[in-house]
Amino acid sequence: MAGSDIFWHRRALIGAMASLAVLPTIGIDAGARAYTDPFALGVASGDPSADGFVLWTRLVGAQLEPLQAAAVMVRYEIATDAAFRRIVRTGRGLAHPERAHAVHVEIVGLPAGRPYWYRFHALGATSPVGRAVTVPRIADRLRLAATSCQHWEQAQFGVYRDIVAAEPDMILQLGDYIYEQSYPDVPRVRAFGAPEPRDLEGYRRRHGLYKTDPDLQAAHRACPWVVTWDDHEVLNDYAGLANREGLPPALFASRRAAASQAYFEHMPIRPSLWRGRREAQLYRAVDWAELASLSVLDTRQYRSAPPCAAPNVARNVRLDACADAAAPFRTIMGDTQERWLSNRLGGETRPWTLVAQQVFFAPLWLDGAHRSTFSDQWDGYAANRDRVLREMTRPAVQNPIVLSGDVHSFWVNDLDGPSGSAIGSEIVTSALAAASPPAGRFGEVERNNPHIRFHDVEQAGWVKLDIDRSALRVEMRMIADRGAARSAARSLATFVTQSGSRRMERD
Secondary structure (H helix, E strand, O other), X not given: OOOOOEEEOOOOOOOOOOOOOOOOOOOEOOOOOOOOOOOOOOEEEEEEEOOEEEEEEEOEOHHHOEOOOOEEEEEEEEEOOOOOOOEEEEEEEEEOHHHOOEEEEEEOOOOOOOEEEEEEEEOOEEOOOEEEEOOOOOOOEEEEEEEOOEOOOOOOOOOHHHHHHOOOOEEEEOOOOOOOOOOOOOOOOOOOOXXXXXXXXXXXXXXXXXXXOHHHHHHHHHOOEEEOOOOOOOOOOOEOOEEOOOOOHHHHHHHHHHXXXXXXXXXXXXXXXXXXXXXXXXXXXXXXXXXXXXXXXXXXXXOOOOOOOOOOEOOOOEEEOOHHHHOOOOOOOOHHHHXXXXXXXXXXXXXXXXXXXXXXXXXXXXXXXXXXXXXXXXHHHHHHHHHHHHHHOOOOOOOEEEEEOOOOOEEEEEEXXXXXXXXXXXXXXXXXXXXXXXXXXXXXXHHHOOOEEEEEOOOOEEEEEEEEOOEEEEEEEEEOOOOOOOOOEEEEXXXXXEOOOOOOEEO
């Protein structure tokens, strides 16, 4: 194993005050062999930097069941060509049963601004080949694909073919990578085939099911991903330890910890985010050269209890004249993460400042008097939003853009100061693969929300962002048929903001 490469196999139990567990000393299953493909869940790379990235895979047994083996030795190879004629890095480590035989390799020390190809070897088998990149030190352009909300039962994942064809530098997944629940009133194109997960085994199975989708696997192989979670990775609408079932915090904490561990086991996230921490940390920076900073937030596990709600209960409900939603002490980020973002914004040196997070950021008024909002969005934590907006007016921040998901619809929103001054813009991507919201859910949008430039609540798809030194261009890509595996995609709308304008305009 190369000294600069770090394998992560620590338990991701992040319930309230939970600590990362130390792996027990176990034997190595040196004689284990696979009689089916142990790499059936694919491979992935993520969180690229100027000198490395993280690589992921998980070994499985027959019929995708957990591998029945002790710790298994896994080798990896990294090459500068897809045929592996020039291998530049090799290493090995252990896939532990306590981590569902998942493997995370954190690579450092590679030259900047180059593509690499990687593969794993274990149990007498070789994995598919994936492609990773190191971030350039100087860049004139960046292409991002922003996605959110993929429900296995409600849609096929064929839209990933459109994303792969666009050749993005990174795929940015803004939450609801899995869904924990079925919706019996929504037509299904396929079935979970299992009950709602509530423990570690259940969440591992749900993640494993998602990873069997061939289009999702192909997208993970194509380029690095940057991911963050929202609520459905655990339980719809949860906020900290408050939950829609009203479970006491001590009970819900164990379910949240199990869901979080399964998430970390299946995502290409740098393991060094959790080593030695009392709680796992998902918020982080993934910057692109000197062109764009990307701050990835976690707006779920640090939230204050929902406003105007019963104790321990968190549901996305309509708030009418709820003064608690604007209370100064309320937070959607937590104090530590908010200070981290403040330091990032205060020290900004890049022309484009991207803040990637989960839920609707701009105000979304449901009535003309501006008294009614939804509780689960930043409207339920208005003082925290005001503080972030103030930070975005600091001299170092030239072009702030908030990237959001969650609401299964496309939006472009102005972000304004108290006097109506232009601060920045929010771009909301629709569901990649899930049903649209009910008709009329957001009320008379144009009349109640003059700061909203565009919205479409009927189409699903993804957002392509092209960034250069002078402008950021947004293309909303919609799919024709969510139920078809090979549904075509086309452009729904395009917007552009010129550097320094702080406003999106229809292109």
